[in-house]
Amino acid sequence: MANKNTPENQKTKDLKQFEKDATDKVMTTNQGLKVNDTNNSLKAGERGSTLLEDFLLREKITHFDHERIPERIVHARGSGAHGYFELYESIEKYSKAGIFTDINRKTPVFVRFSTVAGSKGSPDLARDVRGFAVKFYTQEGTWDLVGNNMPVFFIQDAMKFPDLVHAVKPEPNKEIPQAASAHDTFYDFVSHTTETLHNQIWAMSDRAIPRSLRMMEGFGIHTFRLINDKGESHFVKFHWKPKLGVHSVTWDEAVKINGADSDFHRRDLWDAIDAGHYPEWEFGIQVVAQEDEHKFEFDLLDPTKLIPEEIVPVQIIGKMTLNRNPENFFAETEQVAFLPGHIVPGIDFTNDPLLQGRLFSYRDTQLSRLGSPNFHQIPINRPVGEVHNNQRDGHMQMDIPKGQTAYFPNSIGGGCPHLAKMAEGAFHSYEERIDAKKIRTRSESFNDHFSQPALFFRSLAKWEKQHVTDAYIFELGKCNHKHIKERMLWLIAQIDSTLAEDVAKGLGLKIPKQIEQPINQAIGADADVKKHQPPAKKNYLDSDPALSQANTKFDSIQTRQIAVLVANGFSMSDYKSKKQAFEKEGAMVKLIAPHGGTVICNENMEHEIDASIMTTESVLFDAIYIPGGKKSIQELLGQAKFKKFINEAFKHCKTIAADHEGEELLDSTFVADYKDDKAVLINENPKAIITSIAKHRNWDRIEIANKVPA
Numbered sequence: 168m169a170n171k172n173t174p175e176n177q178k179t180k181d182l183k184q185f186e187k188d189a190t191d192k193v194m195t196t197n198q199g200l201k202v203n204d205t206n207n208s209l210k211a212g213e214r215g216s217t218l219l220e221d222f223l224l225r226e227k228i229t230h231f232d233h234e235r236i237p238e239r240i241v242h243a244r245g246s247g248a249h250g251y252f253e254l255y256e257s258i259e260k261y262s263k264a265g266i267f268t269d270i271n272r273k274t275p276v277f278v279r280f281s282t283v284a285g286s287k288g289s290p291d292l293a294r295d296v297r298g299f300a301v302k303f304y305t306q307e308g309t310w311d312l313v314g315n316n317m318p319v320f321f322i323q324d325a326m327k328f329p330d331l332v333h334a335v336k337p338e339p340n341k342e343i344p345q346a347a348s349a350h351d352t353f354y355d356f357v358s359h360t361t362e363t364l365h366n367q368i369w370a371m372s373d374r375a376i377p378r379s380l381r382m383m384e385g386f387g388i389h390t391f392r393l394i395n396d397k398g399e400s401h402f403v404k405f406h407w408k409p410k411l412g413v414h415s416v417t418w419d420e421a422v423k424i425n426g427a428d429s430d431f432h433r434r435d436l437w438d439a440i441d442a443g444h445y446p447e448w449e450f451g452i453q454v455v456a457q458e459d460e461h462k463f464e465f466d467l468l469d470p471t472k473l474i475p476e477e478i479v480p481v482q483i484i485g486k487m488t489l490n491r492n493p494e495n496f497f498a499e500t501e502q503v504a505f506l507p508g509h510i511v512p513g514i515d516f517t518n519d520p521l522l523q524g525r526l527f528s529y530r531d532t533q534l535s536r537l538g539s540p541n542f543h544q545i546p547i548n549r550p551v552g553e554v555h556n557n558q559r560d561g562h563m564q565m566d567i568p569k570g571q572t573a574y575f576p577n578s579i580g581g582g583c584p585h586l587a588k589m590a591e592g593a594f595h596s597y598e599e600r601i602d603a604k605k606i607r608t609r610s611e612s613f614n615d616h617f618s619q620p621a622l623f624f625r626s627l628a629k630w631e632k633q634h635v636t637d638a639y640i641f642e643l644g645k646c647n648h649k650h651i652k653e654r655m656l657w658l659i660a661q662i663d664s665t666l667a668e669d670v671a672k673g674l675g676l677k678i679p680k681q682i683e684q685p686i687n688q689a690i691g692a693d694a695d696v697k698k699h700q701p702p703a704k705k706n707y708l709d710s711d712p713a714l715s716q717a718n719t720k721f722d723s724i725q726t727r728q729i730a731v732l733v734a735n736g737f738s739m740s741d742y743k744s745k746k747q748a749f750e751k752e753g754a755m756v757k758l759i760a761p762h763g764g765t766v767i768c769n770e771n772m773e774h775e776i777d778a779s780i781m782t783t784e785s786v787l788f789d790a791i792y793i794p795g796g797k798k799s800i801q802e803l804l805g806q807a808k809f810k811k812f813i814n815e816a817f818k819h820c821k822t823i824a825a826d827h828e829g830e831e832l833l834d835s836t837f838v839a840d841y842k843d844d845k846a847v848l849i850n851e852n853p854k855a856i857i858t859s860i861a862k863h864r865n866w867d868r869i870e871i872a873n874k875v876p877a
């Protein structure tokens with residue numbers, strides 16, 4: 168059994184040998200030649216032309232000219248972090264994987280979160296699916312679980328992936344819009360490809376605008392297999408559940424955050440790890456016995472379907488902690504290459520046609536993105552175990568393979584590298600029995616496109632439903648083609664008639680009685696059209712509580728950003744008691760003042776401020792606290808932006824607390840008429856404020872909040 172710290176040290180040690188630290192070092196060329204001027208090129212005379220001879224100039228400029236690599240076709244915008252995975256209990260009855268059986272291991276991981284549609288420099292709060300890709304550096308080889316923060320995908324067959332991506336990306340004639348699905352080509356595709364509707368309604372929900380990457384779930388999406396040491400298979404779905412719960416911002420906030428801090432999620436992840444608030448997710452599995460494959464109302468191989476947790480509960484078996492920021496963004500986060508085809512003994516694929524296509528695409532894309540079949544030798548991509556085979560050469564070969572032979576079998580090289588026996592842990596594909604015709608088609612068992620979107624919508628709380636309605640009105644409102652909006656309205660009506668009516672009202676349109684047939688056009692030209700049209704929704708489960716964010720955790724204010732509004736003369740005693748209590752619970756307390764520099768409290772102490780009101784926005788915080796102090800409040804009242812700051816927080820249903828004279832500032836805002844709101848707390852004790860902030864938002868306020876003209 169491995170030493171508890173071995174695996175983590177193994178990857179850290181491996182990466183360390185490639186790290187470069189220039190502290191106290193002299194500048195050199197790439198050949199190690201010492202350089203004493205990197206500011207001026209070599210010239211013929213002081214004002215003369217630059218000489219071709221200048222190898223220092225050429226080396227520097229040539230490297231610069233080739234600094235960029237192609238961004239990822241999708242998921243270009245991302246943020247990464249290192250950490251480790253621990254197993255709570257062995258699941259050896261299902262899987263023989265070391266990572267699932269050895270509870271003494273700490274398996275190193277590297278995680279990359281991403282948005283899907285936007286370019287590398289696009290803003291973080293786009294309405295979009297988030298990528299959730301985890302690389303486990305296990306002792307038996309690297310396992311990549313390349314998932315998303317939503318449990319289903321838009322399409323059922325990898326063959327349609329280029330169409331989906333071309334539809335959502337900026338339109339090809341004008342390269343507009345960036346990082347947004349709210350445009351004609353996307354809804355043209357969606358409205359003709361009804362299998363997309365389930366993932367689509369998730370993308371309209373708050374899941375698509377997370378408060379933090381640390382506060383979202385992760386899903387492997389596909390049904391995979393777990394294989395035990397007897398070679399038996401169980402179906403499995405993988406889940407990540409954030410310890411901080413699943414929380415989101417509102418769309419109005421998202422739009423404003425993108426302007427105020429387009430790196431909001433990236434910064435949040437970095438700052439939390441930097442401050443020692445290590446993000447954690449529990450790892451869960453939904454296991455289905457081989458013989459139960461066909462007992463569901465949907466096909467386990469269909470990636471547009473989830474298995475409701477009400478039907479198959481998630482068993483929590485481990486935990487992932489992210490505890491280290493990368494040393495270098497490009498070397499690690501940009502160059503990391505995830506491949507769903509990276510699996511280890513004890514885990515195997517199913518015939519999900521989306522997964523099968525992914526097994527090809529990810530290796531292929533690295534060849535143009537990273538430029539060489541040797542991408543696995545880049546430090547972040549190297550497995551922790553030894554690598555020996557007869558693959559040779561290629562661009563940027565970093566290894567120096569020794570010996571005369573590069574083929575198998577051989578006798579000159581002593582038959583090495585020799586083949587692993589099964590007893591030595593060799594990989595062996597699950598021996599699935601297949602007796603089938605070769606056929607290009609879509610299984611009829613994938614045809615139900617309305618039941619699960621309807622289950623999702625039914626499972627949401629009132630405020631979540633309102634957000635979905637508003638999102639559809641926004642997205643379809645951005646489309647120019649009436650027939651696309653009408654197709655969408657008809658399809659939404661198949662999911663939920665009230666939702667469709669509300670969206671139609673917002674669009675100023677009527678739900679059409681019929682739309683042109685067939686509604687699902689994602690089929691072959693000669694396919695039997697009738698056979699492939701989705702049937703009316705079925706109700707096999709009234710609701711699944713796990714689908715609603717109303718049922719997440721509301722027990723912590725750890726890492727919550729609390730804006731404290733102050734000016735000279737603020738009450739130190741009010742502030743001190745709150746600050747201590749908030750920080751004890753792990754919250755980040757930030758002083759916001761009318762100007763930069765410092766402010767002096769009523770006890771004559773100088774306090775460094777975190778941001779002037781001119782450089783920050785309400786949307787960057789989770790809650791507001793206003794300590795008393797007559798002088799301070801008078802000054803805050805004199806600067807209109809403080810009122811805007813409070814009105815916006817009220818609009819976004821956040822906790823607003825004030826002590827003593829602080830109430831006067833609230834009286835000058837929209838809050839004045841709503842002081843009985845349960846998340847407006849005046850002269851309350853710290854515990855009450857903490858409980859309120861932990862609830863994330865007071866969604867009961869939503870109807871009043873919508874009236875705030877902020």
Ligand code: HDD
Nearest residue numbers: 239241242279298299300314315320325328388528529532
């Ligand atoms: Fe994909 C990247 C997740 C279907 C082709 N995908 C990529 C990343 C994530 C996902 C998280 C970013 C990895 C990183 O951070 O480097 N993709 C998914 C999920 C899918 C899915 C959860 C369905 C369940 N993807 C999918 C299909 C195809 C691709 C069906 C192609 C047939 N995906 C790619 C890609 C990318 C990629 C083009 C771009 C960069 C990369 O692979 O390394 O090959």
